[in-house]
Amino acid sequence: RTVYVNGDYLPEDQATVSVFDRGFLMADGVYEVVSVLDGKLLDFDGHLVRLKRSLDELSMDNPLSDDDYLAAFRALVERNGITDGMIYLQVTRGNPGDRDFAYPPAGTRPTVVMFTQSKPGLADAPAAKTGWKIISIPDQRWARRDIKTVQLLYPSMAKMEAKARGVDDAWLVEDGLVTEGTSNNTYIVKNGTIVTRALSNDILHGITRAAVLRFAAEAQMQVEERSFTIAEAQAADEAFITSASAFVMPVVEIDGAAVGTGQVGPVATRLREIYLEESRKAAI
Ligand code: PLP
Secondary structure (H helix, E strand, C coil), X not given: CEEEECCEEEEHHHCCCCCCCHHHHHCCEEEEEEEEECCEECCHHHHHHHHHHHHHHCCXXXXXXXXXXXXXXXXXXXXXXXXXXXXXXXXXXXXCCCCCCXXXXXXXXXXXXXXXXECCCHHHCCHHHHCEEEEEEECCCCCCCCCCECCCHHHHHHHHHHHHCCCCEEEEEECCEEEEECCCEEXXXXXXXXXXXXXXXXXXXXXXXXXXXXXXXXXXXXXXXXXXXXXXXXXXXXXXXXXXXXXXXXXXXXCCEECCCCCCCHHHHHHHHHHHHHHHHHCC
């Protein structure tokens, strides 16, 4: 596999980053995941807008132009022969020389890493037909979840807890209300109304969330942006999650209780279809 490091395209076993990089020492960096379908990039503009916001919130300079990112993404897709899969982009604050809590002086070059992961048949995941089972666990992450940092230890712990309990993912709960999934935004459907938590610093502002809510409104579906409890989710007609790599994924069981009929429901199914169709059309 060819990967990108600071402007160079290298075989993955020759790509290196300093041990002093603040991304490595302090999780001082941000990332984006962009899906590739039929060799094209989904929601590229949205992901770049969020990348720039994340960098801004951490007072990091954006090291590349939009055109540079696009060219690099396309070069990686091409060189690695990616039809379906994803591109991972990470920008860390770079190597200041010494470990220090204070940010390094302006002019320290950020480290930019990009790589691809091939996922043939990504859009036809069998799980979309059967749905995910999830558990709920306390949300013990930091309070700036709107910044897409590489500090992913708690979501990893949550994912491991889910695996240990034989389910697909965990929904995180704070003050009795669902924030989001380990790596996705969460929704319930009751009497035809789609409910999802409003944007704030408590959750990541999902690019797929924005697209799905836009498509839902265009399809005249009712949407309410508000928080909900696990009990409300268990009593809902449907539940689902969205993310750049899972698209729209139904959730059929929460903490052992079936949601609705326990089968994948019509709203999640329809939204997945619309999302995939519209995103493919708009892909670049
Ligand atoms: N919430 C969290 C915590 C995430 O990590 C992600 C994606 O990785 C999302 C939500 C969904 O965001 P997007 O739709 O932009 O992939």
